[in-house]
């Protein structure tokens with residue numbers, strides 16, 4: 001395979017700031033609040049758990065000569081009304097609120113988090129069930145329930161806090177569900193699924209790490225709340241009984257001496273307050289360091305439909321799509337009657353204006369449609385096998401190994417949490433069954449194959465350290481890890497600058513030439529299509545209006561929409577005169593659900609007649625391809641061309657530059 005030289009613009013960015021987790025210091029520790037919160041919590045936990053080893057006095061030991069004493073060398077925090085050492089009692093008492101709050105968190109997240117992940121993954125049906133169940137939990141009066149439990153089991157704070165954890169899990173679930181749903185819509189989660197990862201591993205490796213910040217913030221806040229609840233229960237007399245120490249009871253004891261010994265309230269109150277504030281400061285610091293949310297792409301899911309009964313029309317085709325329809329569940333059709341075929345080693349371009357259904361068509365090939373959108377009819381035959389109706393598990397076996405995908409936003413398609421090596425080695429090991437060392441060698445080779453000269457350095461890089469072009473090369477390498485035979489490229493060059501675009505296109509061409517890969521490329525750019533495609537399917541308002549070889553469609557367009565698109569294309573072939581004015585297409589693409597009867601392009605078409613708005617008859621094939629226009633033969637015989645719309649019609653300047661009238665067909 002040829003190695004393409006890198007443009008300077010495509011080099012690894014020179015001034016990357018490695019993410020905090022790489023430098024060994026978590027980002028929240030760069031904030032004073034984070035440092036204080038973490039330091040105090042570590043201190044209080046360690047000091048409380050080890051108190052029996054270092055405390056100067058036993059918790060019941062009384063210094064009767066020194067009751068209600070102020071701090072001194074003997075008693076650093078002073079003494080209580082019975083002359084007991086406050087320092088020893090406060091730190092000994094710490095383990096109960098700290099551990100029972102931790103238990104509450106464990107239970108709350110242990111239930112809420114997996115439920116949220118499950119609901120986010122399984123879609124609306126499961127989500128409805130889990131959400132309704134958690135709503136029941138949320139409706140229970142927590143305080144009354146806790147007091148009732150204490151009435152039954154006594155002042156046992158560990159089980160009480162565990163039950164509180166169950167109640168709080170409903171709130172945890174609700175927060176985590178929103179986050180999990182949003183994370184699952186990110187392109188790198190799709191990329192992981194495309195790379196054949198099962199749902200458990202997608203959750204563990206990609207969804208959970210991206211939720212870590214929110215989990216940490218929530219946990220820190222709930223921990224502080226848990227401490228206050230334990231202290232409050234002990235204050236009310238539902239904690240450990242005398243002589244065992246507890247923060248809540250010590251505060252209650254001190255409140256009886258507010259006037260004769262006000263100091264008594266300070267040590268226990270301060271330690272409790274500092275611990276709660278530390279938990280909240282830590283939460284704020286973690287939340288503050290969280291990066292701005294990345295753009296959200298759409299989630300994909302397929303509702304199985306019965307596959308159409310089809311026999312291959314083109315025996316040489318590796319991919320044959322026939323009469324494909326995609327629709328919003330209980331909503332409008334987004335794509336209807338789409339048919340095309342693709343042979344091995346050829347590139348098919350899906351082209352059209354924004355909103356014509358190109359992406360929906362391409363994504364349906366991999367079963368990666370957005371949530372709530374599904375294939376509603378037709379057939380997708382891949383190497384003779386029907387893909388429509390396959391289960392998620394069966395599709396997982398196809399994705400990555402047979403059909404892979406690259407998207408238009410390479411930066412979003414790579415997981416920012418992991419190095420390039422990590423992101424390549426995992427799929428390589430899974431797809432090719434090799435060890436870590438060999439997988440790394442293959443990863444470097446793949447990077448070199450996609451034109452990355454300095455593969456070792458890129459392997460060690462993180463996505464934010466790569467330029468857009470470099471990231472797209474990595475995405476292409478990632479797509480090749482499973483040695484697929486079909487690559488779906490959704491606007492692969494849209495996010496790149498022109499020079500890098502050309503490099504990525506020539507890379508794709510080289511891959512097709514050298515490996516026999518077939519490619520479906522989605523683009524609104526006719527220049528890209530002309531550059532790389534062998535075959536073209538022009539889409540308008542959810543339907544293919546013209547298809548055929550790129551040469552036939554682009555050099556001699558038959559459908560008025562194709563003519564209009566070409567007339568509006570700013571690319572001018574070499575040697576041809578630059579037109580005085582680009583043709584424009586009046587109006588906009590009608591949205592799904594508002595498609596007119598008959599020809600969907602009629603209202604914008606220069607050649608439309610009344611008959612164009614009548615329901616379509618079945619149209620015969622036109623040459624080697626197809627044209628969805630009932631006037632196609634008339635237009636061809638009249639050698640019709642799409643006229644440029646006069647700009648500011650009627651002005652002298654326009655009149656001066658107006659092109660000579662072109663041959664047209666009377667309306």
Ligand SMILES: Nc1ncnc2c1ncn2[C@@H]1O[C@H](COP(=O)(O)OP(=O)(O)OP(=O)(O)O)[C@@H](O)[C@H]1O
Nearest residue numbers: 328334353354355356357358359360361370373592
């Ligand atoms: N999740 C969704 N739910 C409902 N409708 C959707 C959804 N996603 C896209 N659509 C609609 O489906 C139609 C086709 O969208 P699609 O993304 O396939 O168009 P496209 O031709 O690829 O355009 P673009 O280049 O802008 O992505 C559009 O009208 C769009 O608004």
